[in-house]
Amino acid sequence: MATSRVVLDVGGLRMRYGTTDVLRDVSFQAYQGEVLCLLGPNGAGKTTTIEIMEGFRMRSAGQVEVLGEDPARGDERWRARVGVVLQSWRDHGKWRVRELLAHLGRYYAAYSTPSIARPWDADRLVAAVGLTEQAGRKIRTLSGGQRRRLDVAIGLVGRPELIFLDEPTAGLDPVARRGFHELIEGLAGETTVLLTTHDLAEAERLADRIVVLDGGRIIADGTPGQLAEQIAGEDEVRWRHDGRGHRHTTRESTPFVRGLFDRYGAAIEHLEVRRASLEDTYLSLVRHAETRAEAEPRNQEGRLR
Numbered sequence: 001m002a003t004s005r006v007v008l009d010v011g012g013l014r015m016r017y018g019t020t021d022v023l024r025d026v027s028f029q030a031y032q033g034e035v036l037c038l039l040g041p042n043g044a045g046k047t048t049t050i051e052i053m054e055g056f057r058m059r060s061a062g063q064v065e066v067l068g069e070d071p072a073r074g075d076e077r078w079r080a081r082v083g084v085v086l087q088s089w090r091d092h093g094k095w096r097v098r099e100l101l102a103h104l105g106r107y108y109a110a111y112s113t114p115s116i117a118r119p120w121d122a123d124r125l126v127a128a129v130g131l132t133e134q135a136g137r138k139i140r141t142l143s144g145g146q147r148r149r150l151d152v153a154i155g156l157v158g159r160p161e162l163i164f165l166d167e168p169t170a171g172l173d174p175v176a177r178r179g180f181h182e183l184i185e186g187l188a189g190e191t192t193v194l195l196t197t198h199d200l201a202e203a204e205r206l207a208d209r210i211v212v213l214d215g216g217r218i219i220a221d222g223t224p225g226q227l228a229e230q231i232a233g234e235d236e237v238r239w240r241h242d243g244r245g246h247r248h249t250t251r252e253s254t255p256f257v258r259g260l261f262d263r264y265g266a267a268i269e270h271l272e273v274r275r276a277s278l279e280d281t282y283l284s285l286v287r288h289a290e291t292r293a294e295a296e297p298r299n300q301e302g303r304l305r
């Protein structure tokens with residue numbers, strides 16, 4: 001359950017590479033315990049935003065506070081409270097899974113607080129990411145998906161208050177993906193999660209709130225329900241009656257279905273109501289943003305300057 005404590009506060013964030021602006025006036029917040037999904041097309045600026053919040057990239061302008069500190073000046077104590085997922089551990093191929101987690105975990109013990117005992121117990125963590133069978137194996141013998149799970153475990157080992165996950169489920173099989181979703185749901189309330197994904201069903205399942213970036217700007221910010229309301233989404237009602245299939249789209253599916261039953265009663269068969277999905281909403285938001293950008297040639301030019 002999210003609380004009202006702001007753990008991530010980004011205001012007027014700008015990033016310029018050479019003469020190209022890739023983040024333009026990005027502002028959003030995340031609250032303690034919430035799962036925030038950052039969505040957007042390729043090149044929208046998601047990884048850049050995350051790397052700035054992790055303290056790995058210096059911003060061009062704007063304010064960023066992560067757990068009350070500017071990541072550009074975050075010290076060891078701050079870093080111990082933040083979970084990041086790096087792929088460089090894969091170079092330590094001779095280490096065994098459990099051994100590496102226990103070893104890295106020891107670093108965090110000094111940063112325990114009365115309310116948060118650090119690190120996570122290595123066996124519990126191995127089980128939580130579904131690597132119990134591989135606990136004694138060397139990293140270089142793991143499959144790609146198993147390494148992804150280990151990456152996430154390494155990000156979590158210090159029991160961070162906030163974790164950044166950039167496309168954590170890319171390349172995971174459906175069972176591993178489901179396991180990952182359960183892991184994130186298990187963290188809910190304790191750890192704030194900021195994740196990026198291109199899988200909209202995943203975002204719909206996990207996100208308390210969604211921020212959509214496009215062309216370096218935020219084009220939407222809200223709960224999945226609030227985003228759906230911004231778009232004139234229509235439900236699709238399908239049914240069979242008198243041996244024929246029927247289909248009707250409406251924004252008021254409940255009264256429409258009530259009317260159908262009032263009229264035809266038990267003669268209605270195979271009733272199905274399909275609500276606009278997050279994917280419908282997302283595609284519509286991105287299309288609107290791109291149409292607006294095309295209609296503003298001077299802004300478009302400004303983006304490149």
Ligand SMILES: Nc1ncnc2c1ncn2[C@@H]1O[C@H](COP(=O)(O)OP(=O)(O)OP(=O)(O)O)[C@@H](O)[C@H]1O
Nearest residue numbers: 017018020022040041042043044045046047048049
């Ligand atoms: N070091 C760099 N130098 C110059 N341009 C860069 C650099 N890093 C990223 N960019 C550009 O910044 C923009 C945003 O990139 P970023 O990786 O943040 O996007 P993304 O939303 O994470 O994309 P994807 O979904 O493809 O991972 C892109 O146009 C990219 O080409």
